Amino acid sequence: xxxxxxxxxxxxxxxxxxxxxxxxxxxxxxxxxxxxxxxxxxxxxxxxxxxxxxxxxxxxxxxxxxxxxxxxxxxxxxxxxxxxxxxxxxxxxxxxxxxxxxxxxxxxxxxxxxxxxxxxxxxxxxxxxxxxxxxxxxxxxxxxxxxxxxxxxxxxxxxxxxxxxxxxxxxxxxxxxxxxxxxxxxxxxxxxxxxxxxxxxxxxxxxxxxxxxxxxxxxxxxxxxxxxxxxxxxxxxxxxxxxxxxxxxxxxxxxxxxxxxxxxxxxxxxxxxxxxxxxxxxxxxxxxxxxxxxxxxxxxxxxxxxxxxxxxxxxxxxxxxxxxxxxxxxxxxxxxxxxxxxxxxxxxxxxxxxxxxxxxxxxxxxxxxxxxxxxxxxxxxxxxxxxxxxxxxxxxxxxxxxxxxxxxxxxxxxxxxxxxxxxxxxxxxxxxxxxxxxxxxxxxxxxxxxxxxxxxxxxxxxxxxxxxxxxxxxxxxxxxxxxxxxxxxxxxxxxxxxxxxxxxxxxxxxxxxxxxxxxxxxxxxxxxxxxxxxxxxxxxxxxxxxxxxxxxxxxxxxxxxxxxxxxxxxxxxxxxxxxxxxxxxxxxxxxxxxxxxxxxxxxxxxxxxxxxxxxxxxxxxxxxxxxxxxxxxxxxxxxxxxxxxxxxxxxxxxxxxxxxxxxxxxxxxxxxxxxxxxxx
Amino acid sequence: xxxxxxxxxxxxxxxxxxxxxxxxxxxxxxxxxxxxxxxxxxxxxxxxxxxxxxxxxxxxxxxxxxxxxxxxxxxxxxxxxxxxxxxxxxxxxxxxxxxxxxxxxxxxxxxxxxxxxxxxxxxxxxxxxxxxxxxxxxxxxxxxxx
Numbered sequence: 001x002x003x004x005x006x007x008x009x010x011x012x013x014x015x016x017x018x019x020x021x022x023x024x025x026x027x028x029x030x031x032x033x034x035x036x037x038x039x040x041x042x043x044x045x046x047x048x049x050x051x052x053x054x055x056x057x058x059x060x061x062x063x064x065x066x067x068x069x070x071x072x073x074x075x076x077x078x079x080x081x082x083x084x085x086x087x088x089x090x091x092x093x094x095x096x097x098x099x100x101x102x103x104x105x106x107x108x109x110x111x112x113x114x115x116x117x118x119x120x121x122x123x124x125x126x127x128x129x130x131x132x133x134x135x136x137x138x139x140x141x142x143x144x145x146x147x148x149x150x151x152x153x154x155x156x157x158x159x160x161x162x163x164x165x166x167x168x169x170x171x172x173x174x175x176x177x178x179x180x181x182x183x184x185x186x187x188x189x190x191x192x193x194x195x196x197x198x199x200x201x202x203x204x205x206x207x208x209x210x211x212x213x214x215x216x217x218x219x220x221x222x223x224x225x226x227x228x229x230x231x232x233x234x235x236x237x238x239x240x241x242x243x244x245x246x247x248x249x250x251x252x253x254x255x256x257x258x259x260x261x262x263x264x265x266x267x268x269x270x271x272x273x274x275x276x277x278x279x280x281x282x283x284x285x286x287x288x289x290x291x292x293x294x295x296x297x298x299x300x301x302x303x304x305x306x307x308x309x310x311x312x313x314x315x316x317x318x319x320x321x322x323x324x325x326x327x328x329x330x331x332x333x334x335x336x337x338x339x340x341x342x343x344x345x346x347x348x349x350x351x352x353x354x355x356x357x358x359x360x361x362x363x364x365x366x367x368x369x370x371x372x373x374x375x376x377x378x379x380x381x382x383x384x385x386x387x388x389x390x391x392x393x394x395x396x397x398x399x400x401x402x403x404x405x406x407x408x409x410x411x412x413x414x415x416x417x418x419x420x421x422x423x424x425x426x427x428x429x430x431x432x433x434x435x436x437x438x439x440x441x442x443x444x445x446x447x448x449x450x451x452x453x454x455x456x457x458x459x460x461x462x463x464x465x466x467x468x469x470x471x472x473x474x475x476x477x478x479x480x481x482x483x484x485x486x487x488x489x490x491x492x493x494x495x496x497x498x499x500x501x502x503x504x505x506x507x508x509x510x511x512x513x514x515x516x517x518x519x520x521x522x523x524x525x526x527x528x529x530x531x532x533x534x535x536x537x538x539x540x541x542x543x544x545x546x547x548x549x550x551x552x553x554x555x556x557x558x559x560x561x562x563x564x565x566x567x568x569x570x571x572x573x574x575x576x577x578x579x580x581x582x583x584x585x586x587x588x589x590x591x592x593x594x595x596x597x598x599x600x601x602x603x604x605x606x607x608x609x610x611x612x613x614x615x616x617x618x619x620x621x622x623x624x625x626x627x628x629x630x631x632x633x634x635x636x637x638x639x640x641x642x643x644x645x646x647x648x649x650x651x652x653x654x655x656x657x658x659x660x661x662x663x664x665x666x667x668x669x670x671x672x673x674x675x676x677x678x679x680x
Numbered sequence: 681x682x683x684x685x686x687x688x689x690x691x692x693x694x695x696x697x698x699x700x701x702x703x704x705x706x707x708x709x710x711x712x713x714x715x716x717x718x719x720x721x722x723x724x725x726x727x728x729x730x731x732x733x734x735x736x737x738x739x740x741x742x743x744x745x746x747x748x749x750x751x752x753x754x755x756x757x758x759x760x761x762x763x764x765x766x767x768x769x770x771x772x773x774x775x776x777x778x779x780x781x782x783x784x785x786x787x788x789x790x791x792x793x794x795x796x797x798x799x800x801x802x803x804x805x806x807x808x809x810x811x812x813x814x815x816x817x818x819x820x821x822x823x824x825x826x
Contacts, residue, residue, distance in 0.1 A: 040760075041760060041763060043725060043729040043764050043767055043768060044764060046725060047710065047767055050713045050721065087759060087760065113759060113766060114759065134766060134767060135763075138712070138713070
């Protein structure tokens with residue numbers, strides 16, 4: 001484990017929650033990693049807790065799966081990774097794993113005394129990122145942080161990929177976007193859209209409002225509309241054009257819908273894999289309410305998704321939902337979900353989140369980044385809040401400063417969402433909700449997590465490193481947790497989701513607003529997720545941070561020195577791996593570059609940051625490859641240009657769960673967007 | 681010196697526990713977790729284990745006594761028990777549990793019942809030995825402060 005600054009590590013673990021700007025967190029990672037450990041055996045639980053604490057992680061323990069889930073739901077961005085036992089009395093560990101993947105998209109490690117091949121395989125297919133055999137040794141725990149980093153990187157990559165797909169489409173739409181952006185964005189919405197690549201490169205230094213396409217934020221309400229349209233058309237017949245028509249949302253482009261649909265399909269696919277028994281369950285439930293409780297474990301998302309996929313008859317779904325809603329005493333699952341939804345709707349910056357989340361999700365294999373940031377005036381506000389956030393950023397958990405002005409100004413959509421919650425649309429919201437939950441995770445990157453409840457298998461995003469805390473990222477909060485959205489850093493970062501590549505911006509958003517934008521450009525399209533960065537004048541140094549989004553974890557956090565912004569960027573960058581993904585090749589390189597920057601983590605190294613920027617720019621130019629999973633683990637300065645994400649092993653593994661997604665994508669006309677890296 | 685002599689004695693006791701196969705390296709992991717902040721960590725964990733495992737043993741007993749025997753439930757309990765005992769490094773107990781699970785999988789009630797007696801015995805023996813060990817350590821600590 002990287003405890004380079006051992007001396008600081010102690011303080012770090014204790015002060016993880018308070019991320020002070022100026023702290024050099026980068027070298028403290030993985031210390032302070034927030035771990036949630038779930039095991040019904042008290043002896044094991046206590047031992048694990050002690051071991052994890054000895055690794056300098058911040059540990060929360062639960063002896064019941066339900067408790068763990070509610071903790072996760074309450075505090076979406078509160079954890080980086082989950083360790084869970086397989087055999088538990090109240091809920092099967094794999095079930096919990098699924099829930100976490102769907103709702104929060106966090107990396108989950110399974111543990112068991114059982115080392116049989118079947119069980120281990122089950123862990124893999126359900127999306128566990130690792131499997132530990134009991135008795136667990138402390139050595140095995142020392143490296144669990146790698147999963148957090150890896151996930152973020154993968155998400156970054158996803159972003160890039162999804163971004164690339166849209167790029168081609170974007171070109172013709174530039175004018176539209178420009179209009180859209182000008183009207184919708186007060187700030188500078190750095191569209192992660194591909195088309196930005198050129199622009200980004202040229203305009204990097206300055207304002208990008210004209211060039212960048214506004215990021216579409218898939219708010220809960222918007223997503224609901226989307227889902228309603230899809231359901232109306234029939235999941236198989238839903239094509240972007242028709243969906244767009246049905247939705248009838250001004251300013252929404254076919255590309256936005258297309259990429260969102262792509263993600264949604266991934267999500268559905270993922271769910272259909274696990275919905276087998278669920279549908280059985282639902283049938284049982286529809287037959288009789290009493291069993292509803294058991295369904296509670298199915299989040300609203302699942303229900304909706306199931307319904308969408310036709311596996312769950314609409315009536316059952318309605319009934320279930322109604323049951324869930326009406327039954328306060330029902331199993332915790334549903335009520336919690338509902339509650340979450342409400343919360344989600346209430347928070348202020350869902351938008352930001354989505355955008356970001358989406359980006360993150362985009363990378364997720366399964367995740368459908370439903371959230372496409374809709375450029376809104378929120379940006380400005382967000383920026384402001386980000387700035388504040390950045391300054392006060394302390395912990396990764398995204399202690400988001402209460403959304404002040406932001407919230408009110410935040411999208412009217414949010415408000416609507418709140419209202420809508422109660423309605424039929426609740427389903428969509430649930431989805432959104434779930435995504436939102438995820439979003440927080442992304443938050444590190446600023447990436448709004450697709451509110452879509454889509455099971456984000458790739459919880460990689462969620463791995464948002466704590467680092468992000470700094471610049472107010474609260475990154476994840478924005479996306480994932482609606483409720484959390486407050487001031488959490490995300491506001492700044494809401495980088496556009498998938499639709500716009502180079503979401504990397506998200507991460508930096510808060511902090512770097514200004515610089516980010518410019519920087520981002522340099523880097524090739526990192527989109528400074530929001531104008532938020534502008535406010536933060538971190539300039540150059542910051543920009544590179546963004547890039548590190550994917551990598552951000554460790555060092556970025558510490559970049560606090562810069563202002564905390566760095567953290568954002570770094571984390572964002574690290575995480576953003578995918579957001580940048582959108583940006584196309586550039587992003588990747590930028591991301592990579594940023595990573596490099598990140599690794600240094602040291603804020604002080606502005607100069608290096610600058611250099612990094614340069615590199616990034618260079619990278620951007622020649623980097624057209626999709627962001628492959630980048631192994632960024634190392635934070636050493638030397639690693640300025642980490643390899644491109646080459647390995648999607650993790651992703652592949654995750655993807656394997658789904659059916660071939662790629663084929664379905666074709667119809668969407670995603671040229672260039674090949675889900676290649678999603679081996680199926 | 682008393683203190684030193686006791687230390688020596690304790691070290692011997694400890695070594696014999698390992699040599700005789702009562703404890704394995706997982707126990708060492710626990711010892712390594714003990715530090716100034718948690719000076720009695722190992723003892724606390726062992727105490728916790730014995731409290732919890734007593735409950736498990738009772739459940740297993742009940743299941744074994746019921747007719748017909750629910751083997752899958754039995755396997756579940758034993759899985760838990762095994763996981764727990766392995767986490768403190770109780771080597772003999774753990775290996776007896778593994779044997780039990782094999783019998784259980786085969787549906788061999790008699791063998792299960794018999795084997796369970798072994799498990800209980802080992803469980804009790806280890807408890808005594810560890811209690812003695814901790815007691816000695818406590819005395820040594822006191823002796824040192826004198």
